[in-house]
Amino acid sequence: MSWTTSVGGHSYTFADLRELMAKATPARSGDVLAGVAAESAAERVAAQTVLADLPLAHFLDEAVVPYEDDDVTRLILDSHDPDAFAPVRSLTVGGFRDRLLSWQTDTAALTALAPGLTPEMVAAVSKLCRVGDLVAIAAKTRVVTGLRTTLGLPGRLATRLQPNHPTDDAVGITASLVDGLLHGSGDAVIGINPATDRPSTVRALLELLDDARQRLAAPIQSCVLTHVTTTLELLEQGAPVDLVFQSVAGTQAANRGFGVTLDQLREAHEAALALRRGTVGSNVTYFETGQGSALSADAHHGCDQQTLEARAYAVCRAFDPLLVNTVVGFIGPEYLYDGKQILRAGLEDHLCGKLLGVPMGVDVCYTNHAEADSDDTDTLLLTLGAAGCSFVITVPGGDDIMLNYQSLSFQDVLQVRSTLGLRPAPEFEAWLETVGLLDDAGRVPQLGPDALPALTSGLS
Amino acid sequence: MTGNGVDRDPWVMLRAATRARVGLGRAGDGLPTAENLRLAAAHAAARDAVHLPLDADAVVAALGERPSVVVHSAAADRAEYLQRPDLGRRLDEASEARLREAAPEEPADLTVVVADGLSPRAVHDHAVAVLDALAARLDDWSFSPVVVAEQARVALGDAVAAALGSRMVLVLVGERPGMSSPDSLGAYLTWAPRVGRVDSERNCVSNIRPPDGLSHDGAAEILAALMGEARRRELTGVELKDTGAALPEAAG
Secondary structure (H helix, E strand, O other): OOEEEEEOOEEEEEOOHHHHHHHOOOOOHHHHHHOOOOOOHHHHHHHHHHHHOOEHHHHHOOOOOOHHHOHHHHHHHHOOOHHHHHHHOOOEHHHHHHHHHOOOOOHHHHHHHHHHOOHHHHHHHHHOOOHHHHHHHHHOOOOOEEOOOEEOOOOEOEEEEOOOOOOOOHHHHHHHHHHHHHOOOOOOEEEEOOOOOOHHHHHHHHHHHHHHHHHHOOOOOEEEOOOHHHHHHHHHOOOOOOOEEEEOOOOHHHHHHOOOOHHHHHHHHHHHHHOOOOOOOOOOEEEEEOOOHHHHOOOOOOOOHHHHHHHHHHHHHOOOOOEEEEOOOOOOOOOOOEHHHHHHHHHHHHHHHHHOOOOEEEOOOEOOOOEOOHHHHHHHHHHHHHOOOOEEEEOHHHEEOOOOEEOEOHHHHHHHHHHHOOEOOHHHHHHHHHOOOOOOOOOOOOOOHHHOHHHHOOOO | OOOOOOOOHHHHHHHHOOOOOOOOOOEOOEOOHHHHHHHHHHHHHHHHHHHOOOOHHHHHHHOOOOOEEEEEEOOOOHHHHHHOHHHHOOEOHHHHHHHHHHOOOOOOOEEEEEEOOOOHHHHHHHHHHHHHHHHOOOOOOOEOOEEEEEOOOOOHHHHHHHHHOOOEEEEEEEOOOEOOEOOOEEEEEEEOOOOOOOHHHEEEEEEEOOOOOEOHHHHHHHHHHHHHHHHHHOOOOHHHHHHOOOOOHHHO
8 A cells, every 4th residue: 555645845655554654753873774764854744644644453454574474473463452452443543642642541541452552553653752742651551560579560660780791700790789789779680691602601690690689588580681592491401590581673584683483482481481480470581672673684674673673572572571671772873873863762662662561671871882971861761760661771880891881870770760759669679678778768878788798798 | 878988898809800880889869970070081082982083194104114095985974984884884986996906916815904993093002003913923925005994894894805806804993982992903804805795704803902902912813823724714704713723712
């Protein structure tokens, strides 16, 4: 199906849904690189105008990546719930935006709607939203998950503590772990990106974190972010695996680039579930995504990067994740050029994930060759806090010395929790209180490493 | 209250084990002024390393008597370079013509491309020193003119070597700067370079930045070993790495 419209005396034609979606996307470098972006601001508005009039039901008839060629498309369409979709079936994309903003659409309505929505529908509506809309709609969308802590509750902002070290050194990792815990960080997960995928190293890190958890008697879950096949192998050997991790993308070909299939994810999910390691919930998967990953794998099928990113969340939601986060500024300026593009992409990703029923977090970050700095991460963190983001990622001083990029510091999150009145996950908050890391006003006092003797008594 | 923790013993042990910025202390919930400025300074050094223009004249001068050609990629400026990696892998037309004129009659064993990449500062600090250390170890190799490339990605070396007709290309390129490593040089080796080679067909030695990273001589030693093996087996890439038992770990 093709569409033609006029804006400012010029006529614009869009050959198919893929082109319409791409050209309606707010400007970003990755779509220019892919050659799919609108060629002028007017063409972008023309595409948005056509998109606003498109019936939502059209997304069930026209796929942006062919059904026959792609298992993600098949997953999306085969698992679509027509009953859940019924309340919005007659709406256009523009009408859907108005409905999402309306007073009648509350948290319960949004939760019920999620199984009826496809990634392409939520990507489309997000393209018609301004930053304020992306925040306002997300703020009333809740996705609650749990394992040893409960995440996604109203008024809470959790953190992944990321104690990476360039040589996976146990004491070096412990130093960052202690620093993070002393700042009340780690309620979403303690998650290490290992420097090597060697199974023996990954196992040693899993045991280090699980041992720390038991010595602290803390309600935390841990994860070593290695390939799903490595985790599965270690899990079968009896390693303490709380969470199965995998990077995923929105097309079958891009997932092949990550060396992963939906069947492998299914197998790993079931294996982790069978361990029954949770106390307050049974969500045992963790996924990372990011706009541009399909293009960088040459697997984008001529689609824009934001639509494909939303499709990655359909992959995630099939495996009942505890955590999903977009690594929004990590992939570089050829995909998201500056702070403005990173801000919008982070909020789009957060909203799209939440609308699909995914427990969305964000790695608020940038690389040194992007036009971005800590003012931009502060702005994104504050807006995500207002939007009810499930969790963000924290590293000492915001400087990840293994991956060489900047994320948030522990202090950044304490400050935003305080500014917006947000608290850690309830189980973790209670633990902080028992070890003296939370005062009567709900603040985290400044204590030294000896406040955590379970981890530091042998060191000094 | 422990202030910034500097005078407390447990941090000494923990800090010694990591370059991570642990124990920064706080002002209320936020970062104290001194740490905020330290972070800003580290970021500034990394940013300046990205945006400092390559001083091609200085590189050519440092090359001394080695013949050289200065080329430019199809990316017009830094902003375009950062957003269009595809253009940074292609030569502009004038450069391609210059290279064809400079091509030796007999194909050379090796072309060395000195490419600004994401840190011209790394090139200024380390590239010629690595080249000198390497050339001293490659007595029986023939060299084409050294190519100094502006707004260049690693794969530009394929186009350069194809235009010169060389058997192998070594690209010395500024790596993406980290907060604590604004001056890191990488070295990428490709046998039978031609447009369309992929990363798995190359070998890389990274983090060349004495005194914290690999030394110039250390890098040259690894590269010379790799290059000898590559010439003998007529390949680079994953296969060379996997079977190169004698190669140091850092060659990966």
